[in-house]
Amino acid sequence: MTTQTASRYTAEYSKIETTLPGGSLPWLRALRSDALKQFSGCGFPSLREEEWRYTNVSGIEKNLFEPRLEPSDNQIDKDWLENYRLADCWQIVLVDGYYSAEFSVLAGLPENVTIKSLKESLEAGDGQIEPYLGKAVGIDEHSFVAFNTAWFTDGAYIRIPAKTVLDKPVQLLHVVTDPNRLAATRNLVIAESMAQAQVIETYVGVDQAYLSAAVTEVFVEPNADLTMIKLQCESEKAYHFGGTYVKQARDARFNHHNFAFGSLLARSDIHSDLSHGSECHLNGLYLGVKRQHLDNHTRINHLEPYGISRELYKGVLDGRARGVFQGRVVVAEDAQKTDSEMNNRNLLLSNDAEADTKPQLEIYADDVKCAHGVTVGQLDEKSVFYLQSRCVDEETARNMLTFAFANEMVTKITQKSLHDLVLAEVLKRFPQQGIMQDWL
Template sequence: MITALASRYTAEYPTIAPVLCGQSLSWLQQLRAEALSQFSAQGFPSPREEEWRYTNVSAIEKKLFSPATSIATSAIDKELLKSYQLKDAWSVVLIDGHFSAEFSVLEGLPEAVSVLSMSDALEKQPETLEKYINQAVNNDKHGFIAFNTAWFGDGLFIHIDAKQVLEKPVQILHLATRADVLTATRTVIVADQMAEASIIETFVGLDNAYLSAAVTEVFVGANADVTLYKLQCESEKAYHFGGTYVQQARDARFTHHNFAFGGLLARCDIHADLDHASECELNGLYLGVKRQHIDNHTRINHLKPHGISRELYKGVLDDRARGVFQGRVIVAEDAQKTDSQMNNRNLLLSNDAEADTKPQLEIYADDVKCGHGVTVGQLDEKSIFYLQSRCVDEETARNMLTFAFANEMVDKIKIKDLHDKVLEQVLVRFPQEGVNKEWL
């Protein structure tokens, strides 16, 4: 049965399809057709699906978001753009889902590193892209993935040659400028054997209602090391779906830092498949205020022996905000000697705030070390009393403890400019009285 919303998008698709990238590639057109058929039958995810039971995206049905066919230069807030572009980094800018050479900064990029818009990459390296697109994720996982596969109009392809070590990070800056716009992007990141790189995804937008649907596929070669940061500061009226899907080769290391602060409704998926002796670290901080709904879904698949994974997600929720964490670790039968730890900590600043957390361990091997921990609560009254006994007033004590709780995750950022930007976003969202920025 086709949902009403899926029917509206499916009916509009023939007018959009001709302007989507990769029109001359038969394999991509077949992939899009299959995704469109999947989405038409399935629609967007529903709370009836177990992995979406806490998140209802039916609010999207109130609007029909359409992709921009070009960049509206006059609508670009250059000051906003500049404020989010990191200084000591190569910067790739996508405006309303389309690559902008004018605002991107790629001078000095090593020859062993390719950074191309998805449109250019499909034209210049179609055989390479065919090996990677939709290989780390399947359309049938849920409706947003099928939707992205059918609708993506641009994105990015980053290829880092073997043994290449990037001295500076690459920033992918997504900027939404229009109301009711759909920004559907597809990014493929490939790090060959023994390569090392840090990549930063930043999502921002003007104060409009719009829909961001971004899928990133990451392939980490043998003994390669990739660190991926995500800073999501979308408009308070925006809807955001961002999925990161990772395939790790033998001895590969992947680290992800996820900072989810914006959007009226935001969902972030991070799924990683680990090979022999691979290492995966997932860190996250989500801050919710007013009526925000922020959902984080992680899955780590230990497929081979000797894998190591560490996961720590923290949430701070105020007003009537709702935070969701669903973490799942799967240890396959062949994945002996797996070492995995998962923790989720939630701090509620209001009686009306809500945190839903669902950690899951599926273990099919018998020689493993796995564990998980979850907490949901308010500030420790004993800690508040202790600070008060040291001549700190109650309000300042609460602010200090709140920032200390969040700042553990901020301090994990190794890029100073990004660290300062994330810290600035934390300070904006919660009371600052009595808190000195230099302390954090």
């Protein structure tokens, strides 16, 4: 917000600096030091910045969220956590910002596939990290990226080797167990050429105020096919800032599904740079209730010709919730024959709910096909009456139509255990969930 606030965090930095991973690596020390400088200079984003004009992050000012200096020995409610663990997945679990070997499930992982702690890999001197870390997103992107770069304690390092088709999805489960905790994690996902994989990021935490600040850098190399799903189910008192920054090489495919359900205030950035012939699909669903504020920011950069991008984000906002969609598609001068579509649809269920939507197309090439559409509205009364005339009472009809609106995004998830988890999280936020289930 202001440099004064930033300095509050900056002043605490010396306490943790020596505990951060990679202190012995000159390139990382330099990167962190630049990031810290960048953050100290700008502070947290302000409403005056165009890309933050709808989202006030001053709540982070009021609480000084503190990072843990070492992995936690906190007792986790295992039954609760079990709800979010997906069957048939490799699991890498991060607790309060640190890799937890205890909770991760990686036994039997094919030897050539890497799923491990970023911290341990850095400390072991893995030379394969430097060419990637900080290369999908710069510290000047926005100050949360700078903040994350300076503060991150650990993260997941996932690498799928060339021509490898991963038989099971990888679940990255990010858990916060402490009130007032900062969990800053940095994840690296690399799908080498012609690899195929699915990575599921799941964000959960105790029913307290805390701050999750995660940056995931993703590299989809030539002809690789990567699907990522982000399921954000943080506590309703939490702050969540998560960015996924993707570099797609020639003919690479990237699919992303973004489910924003939790947090008091959440901001999500999904950015992808497309190369020649790459294809990118971004789907999103945000469900806001009470006083939740859910900000979704996407950017698709068509840098070279023949790229295809499709984007559909849907929002359902009730109570005094506020949903933000800022979607930007940039088609560079060289990116001829780009084919791009962007859509954002919002359903407002109460008079006090708000949707701010801003699709932006910036086209510098002259032979492209680009479309975008936006709607903000209420349930269609004709549909409500139609269902009523088919014996459905009004309340159920309204819930059913709302649910059907949201469920379109859920049905895009084909993996059974994940689909069921996402569906359960959607239903949790609906009244009459028993009836909904009958209808499915």
